[in-house]
Amino acid sequence: xxxxxxxxxxxxxxxxxxxxxxxxxxxxxxxxxxxxxxxxxxxxxxxxxxxxxxxxxxxxxxxxxxxxxxxxxxxxxxxxxxxxxxxxxxxxxxxxxxxxxxxxxxxxxxxxxxxxxxxxxxxxxxxxxxxxxxxxxxxxxxxxxxxxxxxxxxxxxxxxxxxxxxxxxxxxxxxxxxxxxxxxxxxxxxxxxxxxxxxxxxxxxxxxxxxxxxxxxxxxx
Numbered sequence: 363x364x365x366x367x368x369x370x371x372x373x374x375x376x377x378x379x380x381x382x383x384x385x386x387x388x389x390x391x392x393x394x395x396x397x398x399x400x401x402x403x404x405x406x407x408x409x410x411x412x413x414x415x416x417x418x419x420x421x422x423x424x425x426x427x428x429x430x431x432x433x434x435x436x437x438x439x440x441x442x443x444x445x446x447x448x449x450x451x452x453x454x455x456x457x458x459x460x461x462x463x464x465x466x467x468x469x470x471x472x473x474x475x476x477x478x479x480x481x482x483x484x485x486x487x488x489x490x491x492x493x494x495x496x497x498x499x500x501x502x503x504x505x506x507x508x509x510x511x512x513x514x515x516x517x518x519x520x521x522x523x524x525x526x527x528x529x530x531x532x533x534x535x536x537x538x539x540x541x542x543x544x545x546x547x548x549x550x551x552x553x554x555x556x557x558x559x560x561x562x563x564x565x566x567x568x569x570x571x572x573x574x575x576x577x578x579x580x581x582x583x
Contacts, residue, residue: 365546365554366495366539372558373565377500380569381507385576389522390507392514396455399519402575403452404465409571410448412475413497414440419482420490429541454518469581470574474567481560488545492557495538496564501526502535 370377380386385402388394417440420433449459467475481493505526513520525531546554573579 364539364543365549365557366499366543369492369495369542369558369561370499373496373562376562376565376569377503380500380504380565380572383569383572383576385572386504386508389519390511390514392516392519394516394519398575398578400455400457401578402572403448403455403457404462405468405471405571405575407445407448407452407462408465408467408471409475410440410445412479416478416482416490416494419479420487420494423482423487423490425487432537451518451521468574468579470567470570470579474564474571477563477567485560486553488542488549488553488557489560491538491542491545492560493564495542496561496568498531498535498538500565500568502532505531 385394385398389399414437417433417437421430421437424430424433449462452462453459478493482490485493505523508523509527513523542557546557549557
């Protein structure tokens with residue numbers, strides 16, 4: 363069994379909780395209030411900034427030139443293309459670029475991105491990929507689950523589903539899975555256990571990211 367199959371099985375209760383979360387179900391049905399979704403969009407903008415740092419670490423720590431090139435390309439595309447698209451998407455929801463830039467990270471966003479960047483900076487290349495994978499793979503799976511039920515009438519919510527079920531994004535998720543399978547093919551038992559722990563932790567943060575948006579989480583003091 364490929365390690366990614368093992369990891370997906372280990373994290374299954376978390377992923378099923380994501381699919382069953384009120385925010386995700388409301389997004390798919392088109393009934394979600396726009397307040398929590400606007401909150402999610404603003405926090406996701408901050409997430410993308412730190413996500414880019416993880417790609418930079420991936421390029422620096424990649425064991426081969428082709429992997430270095432892929433991470434460098436992901437870094438470039440995220441900073442110069444995806445973030446522009448995110449600004450345009452936010453504008454459709456009435457969120458200005460100034461509002462995005464002035465958004466403060468929520469406790470969950472801060473904790474999740476700190477975890478990812480710390481793992482990328484101090485762990486192995488395999489650790490980085492294992493921590494990164496739940497975001498790519500999870501969004502693709504969530505989008506596909508929602509698409510199976512039919513796209514909502516809400517234009518922006520339908521666009522979200524289309525984005526994460528696109529051929530390009532599905533290929534990115536497949537690439538990241540294949541990369542981890544390859545990296546782990548000759549890994550020690552201890553390394554494989556570490557990959558599982560990192561994957562499950564990132565999956566839990568993915569759940570918390572949705573839940574924080576649903577609650578419009580703020581710092582308590």
